[in-house]
Amino acid sequence: MLGINFQASVPKSLSEQEANEDAVSFDIDRGIFAISDGASESFDSKMWARLLVTRFVQQPAVNPEWVSAIRQSYEADWDFDAMTWSQQAAFDRGSFATLLGVEWREHTHELEVIAIGDSLAVHLDAAGSCTSHPYRQAEQFNERPRLLSTNAEANAFVSSSTFYSESCAVWHLKEHSRVLLMTDALGQWLLTDPDSFHARVELLLSANNESAFNQFVLEQRRLGAMRLDDTTFMSLSISKGVPSP
Amino acid sequence: MPYQAAIQRSDPTALIFLVDQSGSMADRMASSERTKAQFVSDVLNRTLMNLVTRCTKSDGIRDYFEIGVIGYGGGGARNGFHGVLSTSPLQPISQIEANPLRVEDRKRKVDDGAGGFLEQSVKFPVWFEPKADGGTPMCAGITSAAEALANWCDAHPQSYPPTVLHVTDGESTDGDPEALADTLRQFHTSDGNVLLLNLHVSTQSGQPVQFPSTDGALPDQYAKLLFRMSSQLPEHLIRVAQEKGIGVSFESRGFMFNAEAGEIVNFFDIGTRASQLR
Numbered sequence: 001m002l003g004i005n006f007q008a009s010v011p012k013s014l015s016e017q018e019a020n021e022d023a024v025s026f027d028i029d030r031g032i033f034a035i036s037d038g039a040s041e042s043f044d045s046k047m048w049a050r051l052l053v054t055r056f057v058q059q060p061a062v063n064p065e066w067v068s069a070i071r072q073s074y075e076a077d078w079d080f081d082a083m084t085w086s087q088q089a090a091f092d093r094g095s096f097a098t099l100l101g102v103e104w105r106e107h108t109h110e111l112e113v114i115a116i117g118d119s120l121a122v123h124l125d126a127a128g129s130c131t132s133h134p135y136r137q138a139e140q141f142n143e144r145p146r147l148l149s150t151n152a153e154a155n156a157f158v159s160s161s162t163f164y165s166e167s168c169a170v171w172h173l174k175e176h177s178r179v180l181l182m183t184d185a186l187g188q189w190l191l192t193d194p195d196s197f198h199a200r201v202e203l204l205l206s207a208n209n210e211s212a213f214n215q216f217v218l219e220q221r222r223l224g225a226m227r228l229d230d231t232t233f234m235s236l237s238i239s240k241g242v243p244s245p
Numbered sequence: 246m247p248y249q250a251a252i253q254r255s256d257p258t259a260l261i262f263l264v265d266q267s268g269s270m271a272d273r274m275a276s277s278e279r280t281k282a283q284f285v286s287d288v289l290n291r292t293l294m295n296l297v298t299r300c301t302k303s304d305g306i307r308d309y310f311e312i313g314v315i316g317y318g319g320g321g322a323r324n325g326f327h328g329v330l331s332t333s334p335l336q337p338i339s340q341i342e343a344n345p346l347r348v349e350d351r352k353r354k355v356d357d358g359a360g361g362f363l364e365q366s367v368k369f370p371v372w373f374e375p376k377a378d379g380g381t382p383m384c385a386g387i388t389s390a391a392e393a394l395a396n397w398c399d400a401h402p403q404s405y406p407p408t409v410l411h412v413t414d415g416e417s418t419d420g421d422p423e424a425l426a427d428t429l430r431q432f433h434t435s436d437g438n439v440l441l442l443n444l445h446v447s448t449q450s451g452q453p454v455q456f457p458s459t460d461g462a463l464p465d466q467y468a469k470l471l472f473r474m475s476s477q478l479p480e481h482l483i484r485v486a487q488e489k490g491i492g493v494s495f496e497s498r499g500f501m502f503n504a505e506a507g508e509i510v511n512f513f514d515i516g517t518r519a520s521q522l523r
Contacts, residue, residue, distance in 0.1 A: 012253070013253075041299050042302075043301065043302060043303055044302065044303040047303070080365075081366075084368075085348050085367075085368030085369070085370055086297050086298065086301045086306065086342050087301060087303070088367060088368060089294060089297070089298040089301070089367075090298045090301035090302070090303075092367075093298050093299075142484075144488065227251070228251045228253070229251075
């Protein structure tokens with residue numbers, strides 16, 4: 001069974017917890033976990049991110065129809081004609097969010113990872129080797145990511161023949177493997193210096209309660225080592241017993 | 246590294262649009278029935294709308310930007326906004342959103358989801374009207390921008406620095422603006438100096454020069470003066486220009502010469518892409 005060791009999220013501004021536009025959802029019994037990072041420049045990316053992770057956990061099969069169904073759920077909540085001109089324009093522009101989802105296959109010990117946008121999954125095995133998806137270098141976080149959108153045209157890439165090969169990875173997990181899911185500010189911080197990668201992993205994993213994680217994120221922001229952004233983290237590992245979320 | 250500060254409500258950034266409204270702006274654009282003044286005002290209104298849109302969340306407008314419009318022409322330099330917006334050189338974007346001159350109703354066709362189209366009414370705000378008369382008091386315009394931004398930088402020491410987008414089609418008629426532009430670019434926050442980006446609008450068909458890194462391809466002293474007055478593009482604006490397929494280098498200046506319609510739209514779009522909103 002794949003369980004959660006630790007999970008936390010720190011908003012951009014501690015005084016505005018409700019403005020955190022990251023979302024998390026999971027079903028431990030089915031081995032499905034998802035995080036989403038709602039883009040700041042969006043009409044309602046908080047709601048969009050929440051819809052994406054919720055639907056992924058219900059049905060982890062991202063395809064054009066899947067995205068279209070979630071778009072319809074989003075649109076059903078708004079009355080376009082009743083909006084002001086600026087709300088109409090922002091609604092039209094769309095809401096945008098990443099999706100990082102994983103599905104555990106107990107019988108093969110494989111973890112299927114799908115990553116759309118710049119949220120990062122990292123696999124650490126017991127021997128100390130590491131794999132990450134979709135990025136391997138911190139510089140990649142400076143590129144404009146492809147995001148899922150409430151604007152249908154922006155989701156054309158989901159229909160591309162290369163969508164699954166570009167978005168998906170399959171990792172074979174062993175006992176003591178760890179899988180870390182995180183949004184971009186933390187991902188960029190973790191990959192910034194390959195020479196200090198393992199030290200950074202240790203520092204991150206040592207912040208294993210909410211207070212310590214808050215303190216860790218705030219300190220890295222203060223040092224200028226981590227961008228100011230909503231920061232969400234989930235640590236997963238194989239456990240024989242019942243996991244404690 | 247400068248120009249990296251996150252733009253947030255506690256640390257907004259400032260944008261000033263400095264617009265030549267001299268008589269020659271009434272000349273028609275190349276291959277167009279519209280005058281330079283009309284085209285620039287359309288692009289400016291669209292840019293303001295896009296900025297408001299970027300700041301609009303379902304629960305309200307976030308004041309990431311403070312915005313000013315300064316026009317210069319017959320009668321000197323003046324606030325380009327009207328009504329309540331003209332009471333201060335810079336206004337928070339929530340005030341811009343709340344106070345357009347008018348909101349026009351326009352129609353558009355949208356997919357009805359069943360293979361057809363529906364006609365939908367959309368609202369289009371207008372803040373800025375085309376105007377073209379008199380000479381080109383560029384020095385007065387740059388001085389007005391500098392006066393507004395000196396105070397602003399003092400009050401916002403941690404912010405992403407202000408950006409001035411200057412649109413002109415002619416030579417200054419009230420003196421040499423170079424020293425004033427140098428002074429304007431010296432104002433700064435802890436994140437960098439004021440960015441001054443210059444756009445020369447053309448009435449003639451010809452090859453535009455976009456974000457040059459030297460003045461070698463520029464045809465005359467006037468163009469070279471505008472080049473010298475322009476800031477070097479920060480790295481993130483270079484990336485935006487590259488995404489639009491424009492050839493730029495790390496030495497590129499924020500300057501376009503002989504710009505036609507497409508370049509004007511790009512100039513406004515690139516110039517208003519301050520770093521990440523948070």
